[in-house]
Amino acid sequence: MKNKKVISTTELQDLIQKWISSGAELDGDCKAVEIGEPQWHEPDGQGNNWDVPSFSGDAACEGLVASIINKFKEDYNVIEP
DSSP: OOOOOEHHHHHHHHHHHHHHOTTTOGGGGGGGOOEEOOEEEEOOTSSSEEEEEOOEEEEHHHHHHHHHHHHHHEEEEEEEO
């Protein structure tokens, strides 16, 4: 399993939000999406210990936002509270 960088939920939220706001993968209304703060949980089968329970913005962007979050899950875990 890949070693993941461990950061705070706030740092992770900022990284993901910046990617969404400036990333080439999203355009139009999807760039205006705002994610909720990532929530820690016990590591799952893939070693991920966080999820983003919600986001605000156009519901049509949900799949794109989920794919971006999944990319971040490959590289990051959050500090256990």
